[in-house]
């Protein structure tokens with residue numbers, strides 16, 4: 366008997382009840398959502414199967430698998446509804462997620478084809494699938510890969526990481542923090558777009574994430590600081606949206622809706638593999654000009670935001 370689509374239920378990593386699309390097949394159920402693009406499929410890396418026999422109360426019981434599946438559905442919907450983009454390649458590419466990857470792995474990744482989530486060690490991170498912004502971060506790397514293709518090193522790599530955080534913060538829309546749901550060590554988040562300097566980063570000289578180009582990390586750690594210098598562009602995007610005063614420069618914000626359109630257009634029309642921060646500034650100004658006009662508040666916000674973080 367063929368598989369058929371069902372709306373199923375399960376509890377996430379933190380015990381919250383989730384609803385999602387799955388399939389019933391041969392008396393069992395699998396995390397395969399056939400309603401989005403060429404499918405959203407989630408599987409347990411330790412067993413290699415995406416079949417999860419429903420427990421007696423008709424619930425999927427693998428919290429990380431449930432959350433990873435919902436993260437992918439929500440991020441698929443975000444790109445479709447906000448930009449009309451059909452998955453990472455704008456051609457419906459199947460969204461594959463693997464959970465329980467590694468041993469207490471304190472990370473998640475996009476390997477060019479799929480998302481992988483670690484379970485965390487319970488000291489640094491809880492299971493990373495529990496964070497919607499983690500899944501959105503990883504899938505956004507897929508979008509970057511199929512658009513500008515920003516090389517994952519130095520400034521282009523920092524932009525790649527920044528785009529993953531910006532879209533992560535737009536999908537997980539109630540704050541400007543990244544990783545706030547999965548920190549096990551008591552810190553408020555892994556990164557903050559609003560105020561990067563509140564997050565300790567022992568890889569940097571100052572111990573904090575930079576919020577100005579003059580404070581950028583220059584060195585070989587972290588592929589040339591891709592998770593460190595991303596905070597400079599993250600701060601710029603935050604200022605474009607929310608506004609504020611930064612190093613004496615005032616920015617009038619234009620809101621999340623205009624900000625996500627500007628950054629998406631800059632990514633998909635103007636940025637290329639080797640783009641650096643200065644090219645990011647030009648691309649965002651051009652995108653804002655295309656969308657809102659050269660004398661618009663949006664162009665003004667972008668210009669002031671990049672002035673405020675010292676990128677010209």
Ligand SMILES: CCCCC[C@H](S)C(=O)N[C@@H](Cc1ccccc1)C(=O)N[C@@H](C)C(=O)O
Nearest residue numbers: 472473474475496498499502543544555592
């Ligand atoms: C193969 C090694 C991992 C490559 C880096 C991946 S893309 C990445 O950036 N992962 C995110 C995971 C994440 C996202 C949101 C919130 C919490 C954690 C990341 O930021 N990883 C940090 C821990 C890092 O690799 O330094």
Ligand SMILES: [Zn+2]
Nearest residue numbers: 502506526529
């Ligand atoms: Zn990343």
